Amino acid sequence: MQQAEQFFDLLKLLVRSPSVVGAEHSFFRVLQRELEERGAHVTWYEGLLVAQGPRPHSAKFSAHIDRHGLICTGPNEFQYAAFVSGRRSDLLGNSVSEKLMTKIVDRFQGVAVTAYEPWSGSYFGSGEIRRAYVCGYRNNLIFEVAGLEHVVAGTPVAFTDRLKVSDGILSAQLDNVLTAAHLVHLYSLGFQGTAFFTAQEESGSSWRYLLEWFRRFNGGTERLIVVDTSPYPDRASADAQQVVLRRRDVNAEFHPGTTERLAALCESQGITYGYKDAYIEALNRKAAAEGQEPQSLGSTELGRIVSASSGFVQGTTLQIPTTGYHTMEESASLSANSAFSDLLWALANES
Numbered sequence: 001m002q003q004a005e006q007f008f009d010l011l012k013l014l015v016r017s018p019s020v021v022g023a024e025h026s027f028f029r030v031l032q033r034e035l036e037e038r039g040a041h042v043t044w045y046e047g048l049l050v051a052q053g054p055r056p057h058s059a060k061f062s063a064h065i066d067r068h069g070l071i072c073t074g075p076n077e078f079q080y081a082a083f084v085s086g087r088r089s090d091l092l093g094n095s096v097s098e099k100l101m102t103k104i105v106d107r108f109q110g111v112a113v114t115a116y117e118p119w120s121g122s123y124f125g126s127g128e129i130r131r132a133y134v135c136g137y138r139n140n141l142i143f144e145v146a147g148l149e150h151v152v153a154g155t156p157v158a159f160t161d162r163l164k165v166s167d168g169i170l171s172a173q174l175d176n177v178l179t180a181a182h183l184v185h186l187y188s189l190g191f192q193g194t195a196f197f198t199a200q201e202e203s204g205s206s207w208r209y210l211l212e213w214f215r216r217f218n219g220g221t222e223r224l225i226v227v228d229t230s231p232y233p234d235r236a237s238a239d240a241q242q243v244v245l246r247r248r249d250v251n252a253e254f255h256p257g258t259t260e261r262l263a264a265l266c267e268s269q270g271i272t273y274g275y276k277d278a279y280i281e282a283l284n285r286k287a288a289a290e291g292q293e294p295q296s297l298g299s300t301e302l303g304r305i306v307s308a309s310s311g312f313v314q315g316t317t318l319q320i321p322t323t324g325y326h327t328m329e330e331s332a333s334l335s336a337n338s339a340f341s342d343l344l345w346a347l348a349n350e351s
Contacts, residue, residue, distance in 0.1 A: 059191075182337075230319035
């Protein structure tokens with residue numbers, strides 16, 4: 001990785017800057033400053049920040065910038081922000097599954113949190129999650145937070161986080177501040193193309209903002225590269241590859257030529273890679289043989305936009321393998337990050 005120390009300084013800053021899904025405006029301000037300091041021209045749209053160099057059509061990357069957190073919905077009452085932002089409640093017949101709520105309910109016990117003003121990012125106070133429970137009347141997940149009793153409804157509450165680096169592993173709430181930091185850092189290295197930073201991916205809305213940008217200028221593409229993290233159950237399975245590719249997700253097939261081009265670049269750079277769809281399909285064959293429930297192929301920002309646009313916007317994904325998905329201890333190896341950075345730079349120069 002080029003200028004690794006500068007990258008980690010940037011990542012530490014971005015990890016500390018709150019960006020709860022549905023309340024990302026203050027994080028966009030931080031990104032704007034960091035991008036403009038690196039020479040990029042920055043334009044804001046609803047739910048989208050676009051950075052462009054002097055050759056904006058040379059390459060196009062996209063990363064979502066929202067992270068999980070809470071939103072105050074009443075006196076000392078907080079709900080999972082992704083559910084609120086996505087309007088997922090039993091009142092509208094689009095309820096969150098009991099399985100998902102059960103999975104989340106104990107995940108953040110005792111986690112420190114920070115309330116902030118969503119536009120400026122001003123600090124509103126800190127607290128700690130005391131308990132979470134499923135409200136039987138509303139069939140929704142409710143959090144109680146000590147120390148934020150003064151916060152009013154509508155205030156976002158981020159999980160307080162710091163980047164940790166130890167034994168070749170970096171950890172934090174990495175999804176998806178990690179690859180967003182890589183795109184910002186790319187401009188430090190001289191990137192001249194376009195980077196999109198989208199809001200509300202965790203609630204399934206980011207593709208709308210991105211597709212609107214392409215429709216606005218009536219220009220489709222087959223070469224969009226959407227970057228993100230990709231979860232694996234343990235360190236061994238994550239470390240089986242340095243970067244993760246996909247041929248498809250549950251929504252759509254990706255552009256074969258762009259995916260093959262990315263794989264060829266990996267091979268020429270000596271970067272190990274795996275296909276996440278093939279990995280899941282192999283697990284599902286094993287599950288079927290054992291009479292177990294299959295896994296979903298997963299839903300990505302790219303798959304959503306390909307499906308919704310009928311292929312007007314196409315491309316492929318490039319992901320960093322991680323463990324501890326959607327927790328404060330999501331981790332990725334330094335080796336994977338170095339390979340990911342080198343591959344982005346190779347893509348930028350190839351274009």
